Amino acid sequence: xxxxxxxxxxxxxxxxxxxxxxGVVDTPVFMPVGTYGTVKGVMPQSxxxxxxxxxxxxxxHLWLRPGLxxxxxxxxxxxxxxxxxxxxxxxxxxQVWSLGEMRKISEEGxxxxxxxxxxxxxxxxxxSMQIQAVLNSDIVMQFDECTPYQTAGHLTTEPxxxxxxxxxxxxxxxxxxxxxxxxxxxALFGIVQGGMFEGLREESLASLVELELPGYAVxxxxxxxxxxxxxxxxxxxxxxxxxxxxxxxxxxxxxEDLVEGVACGVDMFDCVMPTRNxxxxxxFTRFGDLRLRNARHKTDERPIDPSCSCPACAGFSxxxxxxxxxxxxxxxPMLASIHNLHYYVxxxxxxxxxxxxxxxxxxxxxxxxxxxxxADT
Amino acid sequence: xxxxxxxxxxxxxxxxxxxxxxGVVDTPVFMPVGTYGTVKGVMPQSxxxxxxxxxxxxxxHLWLRPGLxxxxxxxxxxxxxxxxxxxxxxxxxxQVWSLGEMRKISEEGxxxxxxxxxxxxxxxxxxSMQIQAVLNSDIVMQFDECTPYQTAGHLTTEPxxxxxxxxxxxxxxxxxxxxxxxxxxxALFGIVQGGMFEGLREESLASLVELELPGYAVxxxxxxxxxxxxxxxxxxxxxxxxxxxxxxxxxxxxxEDLVEGVACGVDMFDCVMPTRNxxxxxxFTRFGDLRLRNARHKTDERPIDPSCSCPACAGFSxxxxxxxxxxxxxxxPMLASIHNLHYYVxxxxxxxxxxxxxxxxxxxxxxxxxxxxxADT
Numbered sequence: 086x087x088x089x090x091x092x093x094x095x096x097x098x099x100x101x102x103x104x105x106x107x108g109v110v111d112t113p114v115f116m117p118v119g120t121y122g123t124v125k126g127v128m129p130q131s132x133x134x135x136x137x138x139x140x141x142x143x144x145x146h147l148w149l150r151p152g153l154x155x156x157x158x159x160x161x162x163x164x165x166x167x168x169x170x171x172x173x174x175x176x177x178x179x180q181v182w183s184l185g186e187m188r189k190i191s192e193e194g195x196x197x198x199x200x201x202x203x204x205x206x207x208x209x210x211x212x213s214m215q216i217q218a219v220l221n222s223d224i225v226m227q228f229d230e231c232t233p234y235q236t237a238g239h240l241t242t243e244p245x246x247x248x249x250x251x252x253x254x255x256x257x258x259x260x261x262x263x264x265x266x267x268x269x270x271x272a273l274f275g276i277v278q279g280g281m282f283e284g285l286r287e288e289s290l291a292s293l294v295e296l297e298l299p300g301y302a303v304x305x306x307x308x309x310x311x312x313x314x315x316x317x318x319x320x321x322x323x324x325x326x327x328x329x330x331x332x333x334x335x336x337x338x339x340x341e342d343l344v345e346g347v348a349c350g351v352d353m354f355d356c357v358m359p360t361r362n363x364x365x366x367x368x369f370t371r372f373g374d375l376r377l378r379n380a381r382h383k384t385d386e387r388p389i390d391p392s393c394s395c396p397a398c399a400g401f402s403x404x405x406x407x408x409x410x411x412x413x414x415x416x417x418p419m420l421a422s423i424h425n426l427h428y429y430v431x432x433x434x435x436x437x438x439x440x441x442x443x444x445x446x447x448x449x450x451x452x453x454x455x456x457x458x459x460a461d462t
Numbered sequence: 463x464x465x466x467x468x469x470x471x472x473x474x475x476x477x478x479x480x481x482x483x484x485g486v487v488d489t490p491v492f493m494p495v496g497t498y499g500t501v502k503g504v505m506p507q508s509x510x511x512x513x514x515x516x517x518x519x520x521x522x523h524l525w526l527r528p529g530l531x532x533x534x535x536x537x538x539x540x541x542x543x544x545x546x547x548x549x550x551x552x553x554x555x556x557q558v559w560s561l562g563e564m565r566k567i568s569e570e571g572x573x574x575x576x577x578x579x580x581x582x583x584x585x586x587x588x589x590s591m592q593i594q595a596v597l598n599s600d601i602v603m604q605f606d607e608c609t610p611y612q613t614a615g616h617l618t619t620e621p622x623x624x625x626x627x628x629x630x631x632x633x634x635x636x637x638x639x640x641x642x643x644x645x646x647x648x649a650l651f652g653i654v655q656g657g658m659f660e661g662l663r664e665e666s667l668a669s670l671v672e673l674e675l676p677g678y679a680v681x682x683x684x685x686x687x688x689x690x691x692x693x694x695x696x697x698x699x700x701x702x703x704x705x706x707x708x709x710x711x712x713x714x715x716x717x718e719d720l721v722e723g724v725a726c727g728v729d730m731f732d733c734v735m736p737t738r739n740x741x742x743x744x745x746f747t748r749f750g751d752l753r754l755r756n757a758r759h760k761t762d763e764r765p766i767d768p769s770c771s772c773p774a775c776a777g778f779s780x781x782x783x784x785x786x787x788x789x790x791x792x793x794x795p796m797l798a799s800i801h802n803l804h805y806y807v808x809x810x811x812x813x814x815x816x817x818x819x820x821x822x823x824x825x826x827x828x829x830x831x832x833x834x835x836x837a838d839t
Binding site for chain 1: 527528760793
């Protein structure tokens with residue numbers, strides 16, 4: 086089940102609402118990533134407290150650990166990880182792609198050795214749909230091949246990107262067929278590929294739209310390309326997707342990228358950046374980014390962001406967080422992850438509010454002004 | 463400030479109440495250990511939620527990181543780490559003792575190289591009192607030498623233990639003098655030493671009692687001795703301490719040790735076991751201990767302990783915790799630490815309730831019966 090209502094638009098930016106089997110999601114939305122059935126270092130209750138409405142799970146990882154037997158026994162991922170709201174799972178395509186040399190791609194699917202125990206595994210569109218049916222995620226992603234920015238040391242050529250895009254299209258049809266055969270009650274999204282080539286993106290999009298899927302994603306960005314290339318595709322593809330269906334830009338990005346994405350008509354985002362950067366002492370704030378490891382924070386009694394209402398900012402100083410990081414104390418990444426995710430989730434809340442009030446452009450100008458101020462002034 | 467009221471006794475077991483500068487502590491009590499100004503992997507709010515009334519800080523570690531300048535700037539450890547209830551700090555004696563070969567003990571104090579940056583440091587009773595005054599902990603421990611169970615490869619002899627105990631006594635007087643000179647408004651505890659020799663313990667105790675300190679600890683246990691030796695000292699020393707003052711058994715121990723300690727007249731306990739064991743997948747439950755890494759938990763839908771009300775047991779299965787541990791996910795030790803600390807804190811709450819109702823002996827029999835049942839049946 087998926088219902089999408091477009092509540093308001095401003096330029097290409099959209100304010101919408103998604104109804105899924107496990108609840109309602111207001112868009113534009115940021116989805117925290119919970120690879121192994123846990124958003125790293127964050128309790129599900131903390132995600133609820135910060136207002137997260139939907140999180141991600143990774144099909145590839147969950148297939149390997151804990152495996153389908155356990156997930157089937159629990160009736161899916163929701164009960165296993167203690168998250169009762171909507172969930173999206175990727176298809177595993179990006180992860181097997183990331184294995185590089187260790188995998189072999191054919192028309193049928195991708196053969197690879199498990200990085201956990203060396204088992205020989207074969208992931209196909211059908212298997213991906215079967216796994217995601219067991220996971221019972223509200224949004225299922227088609228199995229695709231992520232077209233790399235570089236192929237064998239050179240920039241991926243148009244013929245290479247076309248071959249990859251066309252393979253993803255055939256896998257989209259097989260994904261759709263298997264999804265239907267399984268009578269999965271959730272929603273399947275198609276993924277536009279085509280590398281850095283606008284023409285291929287348009288062909289991919291047109292063919293996917295014919296499949297009449299309930300939502301569409303833009304894949305194959307954040308794969309090592311320069312920022313300008315990413316922005317070029319972000320400006321090109323999302324607004325061409327069907328207006329009455331949700332649009333998801335995969336794996337993006339910085340706060341600035343998200344704001345730009347919304348302006349380009351994107352409704353849904355996911356990225357490991359808030360949690361991964363938190364673990365490295367890189368904090369996002371309204372007034373710019375802050376590197377916790379910098380010695381200047383050693384005696385700084387201010388919270389990370391005085392305008393932030395998260396538990397880390399409500400209770401702790403930069404000096405304390407700097408100390409935790411220096412001592413390798415687990416509470417450091419715990420608090421930093423909560424803060425960064427709270428920042429991302431709250432950023433999208435502010436965007437939704439600005440769209441509700443017809444003030445997105447003014448909000449966007451203030452956002453850039455605030456971010457440029459610097460967190461240390 | 464320290465006021466101690468003895469509310470009730472049953473045999474040697476005591477139900478009491480401590481009033482300290484930062485609040486009230488009901489005894490018998492277990493104090494979670496927060497070495498570097500954080501109970502590892504646990505938010506201060508979680509400690510409040512589970513009912514922890516007092517936590518520990520380690521003078522030695524905090525002296526090295528973040529250092530006195532930062533702690534002085536924050537007006538002490540409470541504001542720095544976001545914990546407003548009572549706090550006890552050790553003297554650093556045990557930690558410098560743990561450095562082994564790297565330290566040199568003289569009458570004046572202990573000279574050692576900082577394990578963090580190699581700086582040459584000199585910890586004396588006076589310095590320990592000065593650090594603890596900056597920390598502003600509610601309970602300050604005297605600087606002592608922890609008599610080892612073995613000395614240079616042989617069991618510590620009585621003359622060796624006597625020399626060590628007498629040094630600790632002289633350091634107790636110097637600690638008291640410096641504590642008074644600093645006009646520290648908190649409470650100083652003396653530490654009974656004497657190794658495994660009852661006679662020495664009695665001499666140490668008698669001399670410390672002459673100092674009329676507001677509380678006393680039994681130190682030099684949990685230093686590598688066999689369990690029977692520890693139990694022998696636990697049966698010997700605590701009940702000989704002044705009845706109208708709080709008694710603290712340092713660094714002990716398992717749930718069974720705590721119950722035995724209460725029966726021997728101990729009021730206060732601290733131990734790293736609940737948090738350290740949690741990080742290694744060793745969980746304490748009412749029905750015995752549970753090794754999370756055991757493959758049998760892979761599909762177990764039950765919580766760690768069905769009788770436990772902690773957030774880990776309320777929301778998650780053994781199968782999920784097993785999975786988190788296997789994947790090295792931070793949420794694993796986070797949930798396990800909350801559970802183990804909740805178990806320890808709640809154990810003491812049950813003991814206090816049993817003492818209030820005059821039913822400690824019956825409670826104790828049931829405790830042993832339940833713990834022997836096994837967590838897997």
